[in-house]
Amino acid sequence: MGYILKLYITGQTANSVRAMENLKEICKELVKDYELRIIDILKEPQLAEDDKIIATPTLVKELPPPLRKIIGDLSNTEKVLLGLDLVRKQEA
């Protein structure tokens, strides 16, 4: 089973752009397939309700369980991987 990731942003702010770039790099290292959805809260506010997002950017790992959230521009790859229980290619 692959990963399902959602990245919440609010418009094209500096934080949003940095988070998207950082996430792209991180995803390159993932061992499994992944599905990434980028949600702009300004355009789709209702989606943020369901995940109770208050800060952006926020990365949500929906699958596999448990659900994990990482708040911030994801500038530290190690911490992101650790926080999401993601596994790197090299380690697999």
Added chain:
Amino acid sequence: MSELYDVNVGEQLPKLATGILGFDDISAGGLPQGRATLLTGSSGSCKTLFSVQFLYESITKYNEGAVFITLEETPAEIIKNVKSFGWDLRSLVDTNKLAFVDASPEPGETSAVVGEYDFSALLARIEHAAKKVNATRVAIDSLSAIFSQFSDSRHVRNELFRVTAGLKKMGLTSIITAERSQEYGDISRYGVEEFVSDNVIVLRNVAEAERRRRTVEVLKFRGAGHQKGEYPFTLTGNGIEVLPLSGLELTMPSSDVRISAGNQDLDRMCGGGFFRDSIIMASGATGTGKTLLVTTFLNDGCMKGEKTLVYAFEESRDQLLRNARGWGMDFSKWEKDGLLKIVCSYPEVRSLPDHLLSMKAQIEEFKPKRIALDSLSAMERVSVGKSFSEFVIGITSFIKHKETAGLFTVVPTSMQSVTSVSESHISSLTDSIILLRYVELMGQMRRGLTVLKMRGSAHEKEIREFTINDKGMQIGDQFHNVGGILAGAPMHIISGESDKLSGMFVK
């Protein structure tokens, strides 16, 4: 002249009525419109209820949409908690009048912070919700919860500042709650007040003498007026009700109509009876005939077909009926006819603000023309701090507005003493004062009565003797050759001496 002084003094920021009973009086019209107001209080001080009520009244009284941003409890919990007040939030949500922004922490969910972030998401969600229900008012409850989710409180403070600035930009009038750790001391934890410091309201829940006393204080409204100091509030079936006691205005109508005290001699002493809308205080030690005075006063009302209401805090209903029977008055008949209502309870059953509210409700419902309270001193027993004088002011002004006569009895602190604590509180609020005193003369205890004060009317100045028999109170002659009765030390004056005294004033 310098431009610094060029300010329109009379101009005040517009206020938005909250609809919370009494609060709009003490805040001189409600919350400053289009601004954020910080509502702080320790845990259990009704912050959440206050904010929910603010929104609920907004929708139901003023037909304006509202948004509740919850950072602590889930919307489901809030909906459930306020159901007991008869507030159906669920249907308000379904009809697009109320919107929740749920930012409550998910149990067991951990979120890590990696790198820079901001709260634009929260602001975007509030904006979205506000648009959906066409909101004018929002409440954020409570900010302290958000600080526990993020470790860098300085950054959180800055971000929250942006959020409140955003609310202002949208023209929303908002309540933002924050926890404080002590009842008196720092305004709030985490220094929240620093970014919403324009307006601050403090809710308190203070334990005094083993009783809880809830108060609300408008600490500041920048650029707008308000009443100062703490005002008691209480929880009723309709939510929060503030008692704007000291904020009352003396605007009662005044009546010239006289009513009888049920005793012709006493009426004569008062210059023709009590005024229709007056507050009469009867002060006397135990056994001097206060309850008799109350009984005849009520009986006279019933005989004239007026509704009467009596609060007995020292005697039971049966005792009252028996006493009345002993003086030849049939109270059970009046009760059956619906002219008399007897409310007996111990003052201890509830706090004074609650007593005041329930009495107001009963008076409103029964619409009596005469009210007796026997005795006010019993209420003093359960009072805390300023609550007794607040109670007396509250009940007297309420009764007067209803154009109802009120007879309150008070007991002086000792058998002989003239004043009591309650008298000093209320004597200036009452229109008439009747003193009942024991007079010890020649080895006998006799009773004396005098009218000390009749506002707006002449009255007799004599101290008369009275006796009590099976017909009630019999007022006799003035005490001759006795002095010092009111001072509590009656002295027989030898007749030669009194002749000399009266001679002193003969020209």
